[in-house]
Amino acid sequence: MSDRIPGFSTLAIHAGAQPDPSTGARVTPIYQTTSFVFDDVDHAASLFGLQAFGNIYTRITNPTTAVLEERVAALEGGTAALAVASGHSAQLLAFHTMMTPGDNIVAANKLYGGSINQLNHSFKSFGWEVKWADANDPESFAALIDDRTRAIFIESLANPGGVVVDLEAISKVAKAHNVPLVVDNTLATPYLCRPIEHGADIVLHSLTKFMGGHGNSMGGVIVDGGSYDWSSTDRYPMLSKPRPEYSGMVLHETFGNFAFAIACRVLGLRDLGPAISPMNSFMILTGIETLPLRMQRHSDNALKVAQHLAGHDKVAWVSYAGLPSDANHERQQKYMPKGAGAVFTFGVKGGYEAGVALVSNCQILSHLANIGDTRSLIIHPASTTHRQLTDEQKTAAGAGPDVVRLSIGLEDAEDIIADLDQALASV
Amino acid sequence: MSEKAVSEPQHDTYPDSYIRAILDDVKTIAMVGASPNTVRPSYFVLKYMLSKGYEVFPINPGHAGKEILGQTVYASLADVPSPIDMVDIFRNSDAALAVTQEALQLSPLPKVIWMQLSVTNEEAAKLAEAAGVRVVMNRCPKIEYGRLSGEIGWTGVNSRTLSAKRPALKGGFQHRGLRKD
Numbered sequence: 001m002s003d004r005i006p007g008f009s010t011l012a013i014h015a016g017a018q019p020d021p022s023t024g025a026r027v028t029p030i031y032q033t034t035s036f037v038f039d040d041v042d043h044a045a046s047l048f049g050l051q052a053f054g055n056i057y058t059r060i061t062n063p064t065t066a067v068l069e070e071r072v073a074a075l076e077g078g079t080a081a082l083a084v085a086s087g088h089s090a091q092l093l094a095f096h097t098m099m100t101p102g103d104n105i106v107a108a109n110k111l112y113g114g115s116i117n118q119l120n121h122s123f124k125s126f127g128w129e130v131k132w133a134d135a136n137d138p139e140s141f142a143a144l145i146d147d148r149t150r151a152i153f154i155e156s157l158a159n160p161g162g163v164v165v166d167l168e169a170i171s172k173v174a175k176a177h178n179v180p181l182v183v184d185n186t187l188a189t190p191y192l193c194r195p196i197e198h199g200a201d202i203v204l205h206s207l208t209k210f211m212g213g214h215g216n217s218m219g220g221v222i223v224d225g226g227s228y229d230w231s232s233t234d235r236y237p238m239l240s241k242p243r244p245e246y247s248g249m250v251l252h253e254t255f256g257n258f259a260f261a262i263a264c265r266v267l268g269l270r271d272l273g274p275a276i277s278p279m280n281s282f283m284i285l286t287g288i289e290t291l292p293l294r295m296q297r298h299s300d301n302a303l304k305v306a307q308h309l310a311g312h313d314k315v316a317w318v319s320y321a322g323l324p325s326d327a328n329h330e331r332q333q334k335y336m337p338k339g340a341g342a343v344f345t346f347g348v349k350g351g352y353e354a355g356v357a358l359v360s361n362c363q364i365l366s367h368l369a370n371i372g373d374t375r376s377l378i379i380h381p382a383s384t385t386h387r388q389l390t391d392e393q394k395t396a397a398g399a400g401p402d403v404v405r406l407s408i409g410l411e412d413a414e415d416i417i418a419d420l421d422q423a424l425a426s427v
Numbered sequence: 428m429s430e431k432a433v434s435e436p437q438h439d440t441y442p443d444s445y446i447r448a449i450l451d452d453v454k455t456i457a458m459v460g461a462s463p464n465t466v467r468p469s470y471f472v473l474k475y476m477l478s479k480g481y482e483v484f485p486i487n488p489g490h491a492g493k494e495i496l497g498q499t500v501y502a503s504l505a506d507v508p509s510p511i512d513m514v515d516i517f518r519n520s521d522a523a524l525a526v527t528q529e530a531l532q533l534s535p536l537p538k539v540i541w542m543q544l545s546v547t548n549e550e551a552a553k554l555a556e557a558a559g560v561r562v563v564m565n566r567c568p569k570i571e572y573g574r575l576s577g578e579i580g581w582t583g584v585n586s587r588t589l590s591a592k593r594p595a596l597k598g599g600f601q602h603r604g605l606r607k608d
């Protein structure tokens with residue numbers, strides 16, 4: 001093989017996926033098995049002791065899932081990755097590797113609502129605190145960091161507000177305070193934005209969305225950027241201290257610049273258990289092969305729809321970073337110049353009732369709570385995902401009564417526009 | 428890859444073909460700083476390279492005459508009774524110079540001086556290269572072998588290699604090699 005560095009589309013198809021060594025199967029087989037036989041007792045001991053590469057049990061590694069992991073690591077420019085059952089479990093395992101009770105995360109206030117819940121409520125019962133910074137103001141992160149801060153957490157392109165964060169400015173803050181920067185890159189995908197190139201240390205995804213891309217499989221991934229020095233302080237004992245789970249092994253010393261991914265696997269996934277099914281890994285891998293084509297089409301379609309809605313007399317406002325008039329457009333041009341992705345919000349004139357009528361009237365756009373499908377999706381958060389909140393809370397969360405969220409699919413843009421037009425006509 | 432790149436490696440970015448040629452070429456490895464402690468990185472590497480069919484001579488004066496993984500430990504490179512193809516240095520960067528000087532006294536000369544992850548010594552590298560000995564610094568042969576054979580991908584590590592060829596298998600259920608054997 002030559003020493004040429006392959007391009008993104010080549011990696012999307014080939015990274016991690018040599019033909020199957022035992023059968024020659026060209027497409028990665030679905031290794032739908034819980035366990036793998038050992039050569040002998042010594043081989044088993046080497047595997048359990050992390051001294052050899054190989055498979056023991058699908059909760060920890062699986063050959064189909066391994067291809068997915070290497071694929072995503074290659075696309076993000078990371079040293080290694082760990083695929084898990086969902087985006088939320090990726091977040092759980094990544095933070096579990098960094099946090100002890102009393103530690104805190106400084107997080108952007110513009111995150112997917114489910115992540116805000118996870119940090120605000122579920123993580124509290126582990127004794128992990130969260131402090132909310134202004135996603136638009138890097139200095140607000142610096143002001144909140146203290147000696148118990150173990151990570152900064154942001155979304156590169158925030159769901160659903162369309163905020164493009166200033167990755168390089170926030171990475172500067174992270175480096176100045178020697179805190180790792182964790183970036184959820186779900187909405188942008190590495191096709192549009194590669195956060196590690198802008199200073200991220202760890203990248204997370206819900207693979208459920210655009211990476212899989214077909215709305216058929218849950219999955220999540222943790223990508224190790226290989227850039228953070230876990231042994232520079234005593235703050236990350238899972239990486240820098242001898243581990244009783246492995247007879248006193250020090251993971252950072254042993255695994256170097258991919259130690260974080262290993263720690264998430266052999267301490268987090270092994271003990272907490274949210275493994276992805278090999279079948280889902282296979283589905284997501286197949287999706288990733290067309291990621292560059294799909295993300296470009298998603299973005300191109302979304303721009304056409306956003307432009308159309310911006311000129312529609314029943315639409316009060318459109319928030320899409322791809323529109324030159326948008327507050328986030330300049331940062332979009334810097335961090336994701338190929339496109340602004342598929343997801344955006346707009347305000348329908350007539351408030352709550354108009355929003356409810358609009359989603360009910362759609363014939364091609366599906367009314368459901370997901371993003372990142374080949375199909376175009378629509379939701380009215382105030383009447384669904386954010387229903388339990390007060391009006392003030394809804395507005396603060398970007399889910400005011402008039403807000404409608406779209407995830408634009410891969411259909412003909414003209415058909416998506418025509419469906420929205422007919423649905424808006426009778427609100 | 429050009430011939431020039433083979434003869435003048437850049438020590439921060441080795442082409443895969445350079446590393447692969449070394450791992451293909453070498454049969455015997457003297458590991459300076461080998462540890463009998465089963466959770467030390469040097470023990471991992473020794474065990475792994477043995478499993479891939481290399482003959483490995485542990486060098487550690489504190490344990491001379493004892494065995495690690497069935498291999499006799501020697502006090503120094505000069506004590507090893509057979510030719511050494513590669514000297515793998517598991518010592519700190521400063522110590523790497525003296526080890527390299529010792530290695531360059533051997534007859535026959537080793538083909539390769541390999542310094543482990545985080546170990547670099549430019550002066551040692553220059554000396555070795557001037558004697559026609561290939562040098563690798565700040566790399567781990569276990570990681571490189573795992574990367575180029577594709578085994579390391581089983582742990583989700585980015586091997587940075589692509590291939591449409593069926594990987595070479597070694598004996599046993601979960602062993603890949605660099606070539607068919």
Ligand SMILES: Cc1ncc(COP(=O)(O)O)c(C=O)c1O
Pocket residue numbers: 086087088089112114115155159184186187205206207208209218219220371
């Ligand atoms: C940006 C973002 N991060 C994380 C998640 C959670 O992922 P999952 O639903 O796969 O657990 C989502 C899901 O909507 C998301 O949009």
